[in-house]
Amino acid sequence: MYKRVRVKQALASGPETALEVRGWARTVRCGKEVAFIALNDGSCFGSLQVVAGPSLANFDEICRLGTGSAIAVRGRVVPSPAAGQAVELAAEEVRVIGPSDDSYPLQKKRHTMEYLRTIAHLRPRTNTFGAVFRVRSSLAQAIHRFFSEHGFLYVHTPIITGNDCEGAGELFRVTTLPLDKPPLVGGRVDYSADFFGQATGLTVSGQLEGELYALAFSDIYTFGPTFRAENSNTSRHAAEFWMIEPEMAFADLQDDARLAEEFFRYLCRHVLDECHDDLAFFNDHIDKGLIERVRQVADSSFAMMEYTEAIEQLKKAPISFSFPVEWGLDLQSEHERYLTEQVVKGPVFIVNYPKEIKAFYMRRNNDNRTVAAMDLLVPKVGEIIGGSQREERLDLLEARMAEAGIDPTGLWWYLDSRRWGSCPHAGFGLGFERLLMYLTGMENIRDVIPFPRTPRHAEF
Amino acid sequence: MYKRVRVKQALASGPETALEVRGWARTVRCGKEVAFIALNDGSCFGSLQVVAGPSLANFDEICRLGTGSAIAVRGRVVPSPAAGQAVELAAEEVRVIGPSDDSYPLQKKRHTMEYLRTIAHLRPRTNTFGAVFRVRSSLAQAIHRFFSEHGFLYVHTPIITGNDCEGAGELFRVTTLPLDKPPLVGGRVDYSADFFGQATGLTVSGQLEGELYALAFSDIYTFGPTFRAENSNTSRHAAEFWMIEPEMAFADLQDDARLAEEFFRYLCRHVLDECHDDLAFFNDHIDKGLIERVRQVADSSFAMMEYTEAIEQLKKAPISFSFPVEWGLDLQSEHERYLTEQVVKGPVFIVNYPKEIKAFYMRRNNDNRTVAAMDLLVPKVGEIIGGSQREERLDLLEARMAEAGIDPTGLWWYLDSRRWGSCPHAGFGLGFERLLMYLTGMENIRDVIPFPRTPRHAEF
Numbered sequence: 033m034y035k036r037v038r039v040k041q042a043l044a045s046g047p048e049t050a051l052e053v054r055g056w057a058r059t060v061r062c063g064k065e066v067a068f069i070a071l072n073d074g075s076c077f078g079s080l081q082v083v084a085g086p087s088l089a090n091f092d093e094i095c096r097l098g099t100g101s102a103i104a105v106r107g108r109v110v111p112s113p114a115a116g117q118a119v120e121l122a123a124e125e126v127r128v129i130g131p132s133d134d135s136y137p138l139q140k141k142r143h144t145m146e147y148l149r150t151i152a153h154l155r156p157r158t159n160t161f162g163a164v165f166r167v168r169s170s171l172a173q174a175i176h177r178f179f180s181e182h183g184f185l186y187v188h189t190p191i192i193t194g195n196d197c198e199g200a201g202e203l204f205r206v207t208t209l210p211l212d213k214p215p216l217v218g219g220r221v222d223y224s225a226d227f228f229g230q231a232t233g234l235t236v237s238g239q240l241e242g243e244l245y246a247l248a249f250s251d252i253y254t255f256g257p258t259f260r261a262e263n264s265n266t267s268r269h270a271a272e273f274w275m276i277e278p279e280m281a282f283a284d285l286q287d288d289a290r291l292a293e294e295f296f297r298y299l300c301r302h303v304l305d306e307c308h309d310d311l312a313f314f315n316d317h318i319d320k321g322l323i324e325r326v327r328q329v330a331d332s333s334f335a336m337m338e339y340t341e342a343i344e345q346l347k348k349a350p351i352s353f354s355f356p357v358e359w360g361l362d363l364q365s366e367h368e369r370y371l372t373e374q375v376v377k378g379p380v381f382i383v384n385y386p387k388e389i390k391a392f393y394m395r396r397n398n399d400n401r402t403v404a405a406m407d408l409l410v411p412k413v414g415e416i417i418g419g420s421q422r423e424e425r426l427d428l429l430e431a432r433m434a435e436a437g438i439d440p441t442g443l444w445w446y447l448d449s450r451r452w453g454s455c456p457h458a459g460f461g462l463g464f465e466r467l468l469m470y471l472t473g474m475e476n477i478r479d480v481i482p483f484p485r486t487p488r489h490a491e492f
Numbered sequence: 493m494y495k496r497v498r499v500k501q502a503l504a505s506g507p508e509t510a511l512e513v514r515g516w517a518r519t520v521r522c523g524k525e526v527a528f529i530a531l532n533d534g535s536c537f538g539s540l541q542v543v544a545g546p547s548l549a550n551f552d553e554i555c556r557l558g559t560g561s562a563i564a565v566r567g568r569v570v571p572s573p574a575a576g577q578a579v580e581l582a583a584e585e586v587r588v589i590g591p592s593d594d595s596y597p598l599q600k601k602r603h604t605m606e607y608l609r610t611i612a613h614l615r616p617r618t619n620t621f622g623a624v625f626r627v628r629s630s631l632a633q634a635i636h637r638f639f640s641e642h643g644f645l646y647v648h649t650p651i652i653t654g655n656d657c658e659g660a661g662e663l664f665r666v667t668t669l670p671l672d673k674p675p676l677v678g679g680r681v682d683y684s685a686d687f688f689g690q691a692t693g694l695t696v697s698g699q700l701e702g703e704l705y706a707l708a709f710s711d712i713y714t715f716g717p718t719f720r721a722e723n724s725n726t727s728r729h730a731a732e733f734w735m736i737e738p739e740m741a742f743a744d745l746q747d748d749a750r751l752a753e754e755f756f757r758y759l760c761r762h763v764l765d766e767c768h769d770d771l772a773f774f775n776d777h778i779d780k781g782l783i784e785r786v787r788q789v790a791d792s793s794f795a796m797m798e799y800t801e802a803i804e805q806l807k808k809a810p811i812s813f814s815f816p817v818e819w820g821l822d823l824q825s826e827h828e829r830y831l832t833e834q835v836v837k838g839p840v841f842i843v844n845y846p847k848e849i850k851a852f853y854m855r856r857n858n859d860n861r862t863v864a865a866m867d868l869l870v871p872k873v874g875e876i877i878g879g880s881q882r883e884e885r886l887d888l889l890e891a892r893m894a895e896a897g898i899d900p901t902g903l904w905w906y907l908d909s910r911r912w913g914s915c916p917h918a919g920f921g922l923g924f925e926r927l928l929m930y931l932t933g934m935e936n937i938r939d940v941i942p943f944p945r946t947p948r949h950a951e952f
Contacts, residue, residue, distance in 0.1 A: 056913045075709070100912045100913040129914075153908060157708045165705070168648075169646040183498060186628075192664075192719075193950065207667065211674045214674065241943060244614075248617045271687070271688075490653065
């Protein structure tokens with residue numbers, strides 16, 4: 033008779049529906065004649081107002097309920113006289129499942145983001161983090177839907193990898209060797225005794241393996257965790273983050289840019305359409321102007337500009353930059369933002385960068401000095417997507433690796449993929465947390481990851 | 493005029509459609525008057541038969557094409573006189589993009605699974621592995637769809653974790669310490685100098701963190717990589733694999749079993765409906781009877797049996813087991829298979845196990861000697877899903893941890909979740925590769941993971 037539904041469904045129910053809702057009390061206000069409970073179960077931003085009267089046998093118990101208590105409520109949906117809500121729940125039974133008390137860390141008041149990070153196990157129960165992680169989930173599911181609808185194969189590339197493991201660099205080492213007495217041979221670690229019989233670490237990208245699959249399935253994507261052992265404490269760096277990397281066979285840089293634009297606009301459109309309440313909260317409380325900014329990107333055609341022209345634009349800019357501007361140098365954040373915000377006034381792909389500042393696998397252009405790379409720049413953050421057409425010509429790839437000092441021995445399989453049935457192919461990478469920051473206005477990457485990993489932080 | 497489509501769409505096109513297809517030649521057969529190319533682009537199991545005549549300017553080049561060559565073909569769809577295909581493509585232009593030759597390791601012949609593992613970068617281009625990884629992708633997307641449709645929040649629980657990192661156990665260590673000269677304090681490794689300022693490893697499960705999110709969003713799931721540094725070389729163990737772990741607040745063991753049954757049957761139904769050609773291949777070439785077995789599970793109601801009754805059934809079994817059967821001992825694979833194959837003759841949940849053989853977080857039953865655990869057993873493999881209702885009572889949880897010798901210090905946040913607004917909750921775990929083996933008939937876990945990680949193997 034009382035059908036159990038989620039708060040989201042209860043709020044959309046017609047009057048007189050009998051239902052049961054279970055969740056946590058966000059606030060409890062009690063008078064002599066009536067008690068109001070704001071009940072939230074995480075299914076949506078809003079809470080359901082539960083109205084309980086003194087005729088309920090446990091009215092006293094209800095009035096003593098602490099913030100954060102878990103309860104189950106049966107009752108009927110009635111029109112609400114209160115502002116901001118169409119309906120409320122007239123309680124016929126309130127069952128206390130798990131009480132709470134004054135020691136609960138999330139009493140009704142403002143907490144700093146810094147404090148909430150120290151209670152990352154409880155912060156999803158707040159308005160802000162409820163909204164963040166609903167959007168995170170919804171976006172992740174939208175990403176899978178986008179690629180599924182476009183016929184892309186989802187590939188799980190490996191997390192533990194033997195690539196790049198000789199130079200330490202930004203790689204986390206993965207090992208089962210006893211760290212207090214590692215086996216040494218001639219003073220060097222004997223990795224032949226390690227679990228994998230070689231040095232291994234955590235992947236920084238699934239691209240190279242993704243390319244192998246694109247050369248069998250045409251269109252593929254990865255969506256998984258990647259790692260950087262970079263000791264930088266900024267608001268934009270985490271040691272563990274999720275990345276999306278599509279790769280298309282028989283595709284060039286123009287195809288790549290087309291996919292990136294369609295994908296990015298799809299995700300903007302998705303949060304506008306499907307995460308409306310959460311986005312309205314961010315727009316009101318976190319980042320005024322968010323919705324308008326996202327809408328503009330969703331509706332705009334992305335521009336494209338050669339790197340060489342970008343340098344010219346920067347040189348004649350009426351402002352002075354902190355970092356030098358010269359053909360051959362990489363663009364800094366200040367340059368990127370100037371280009372997208374002041375020159376183009378919208379999203380822009382910068383394409384064809386000098387080969388010296390880009391990765392070895394990018395395809396050499398006919399001018400012999402640039403490669404078919406692209407960065408998508410968007411207002412407010414600068415670069416958000418980086419991609420390229422890959423070098424599919426074996427001789428040129430080998431030459432470029434030699435030039436860049438990359439040992440081909442460990443990458444024999446990558447070279448093999450250019451040996452038989454090679455073809456033009458292209459792809460890009462999008463950091464999922466950067467995307468989330470962009471679409472929610474949250475300013476610290478620690479606040480869009482459930483349990484962030486940063487230097488000296490691996491709690492929970 | 494020639495619209496580029498994938499092979500899958502070409503095979504479903506009506507006669508006279510003008511189109512372009514790009515892919516790889518699986519076989520090339522050439523006569524004086526005509527050349528036949530089986531063209532595959534990974535979009536589906538089948539290849540498109542391309543028919544090229546000597547009127548094409550490069551007919552000689554076409555005839556010399558090696559297996560595995562990348563080509564682009566323009567032409568018109570025509571009804572095919574050949575058996576097993578409705579249409580073929582009458583080529584008007586065949587462009588060779590990336591040639592292949594006799595050194596290509598995948599010449600038309602049978603290769604052993606063992607050999608194909610040594611060329612994991614090329615094996616997705618074979619029939620078998622094309623089918624495996626299409627099903628893998630399709631199932632992964634179906635899993636997200638299932639939970640999305642059921643209102644479950646997708647949570648990315650951390651990969652790098654400080655939990656369980658004191659005892660070495662089956663954990664991979666993650667570190668940036670120099671292994672050749674680790675910092676020692678009193679002969680022990682000084683982890684305070686490590687990247688995270690503590691000992692860290694790769695997660696074995698996201699469940700504990702998942703519970704925290706269920707207590708904020710009601711229904712959540714994780715789907716991500718998990719790790720075991722177990723030195724076992726069996727066909728069912730990998731060091732890195734993907735796991736699905738849903739968790740529901742306000743749910744008991746019965747709710748948990750209901751979800752597991754609905755989920756598992758949904759996935760069986762999905763491969764039958766959506767992966768038909770790939771499944772037909774497995775049924776014909778890998779595991780005769782596969783489709784019938786999957787169909788039976790998809791259509792059956794799952795039984796439920798108490799552990800205590802299971803022991804009685806095993807004791808009176810007319811066969812002798814290798815492992816002892818006694819109340820208090822865990823069930824072995826031979827026992828599980830007997831129960832599901834001989835006693836129940838279908839899927840069965842075994843529930844309420846002795847607490848001593850189950851994990852500390854499982855909920856104590858009123859009999860004081862069992863916990864609300866469940867294992868789903870299915871014919872042919874035995875256990876495929878393991879789950880439980882979690883102990884939500886703080887005092888009982890603490891007592892059980894003390895009993896099991898688990899230090900509560902590092903799990904303060906887990907205990908906290910029982911302190912305020914605690915509620916009954918339950919969940920389960922499903923190993924994605926085990927599921928895939930079950931639904932494809934593939935017998936080695938190394939053959940359902942793109943680049944498997946096992947002892948002494950981390951290639952590619």
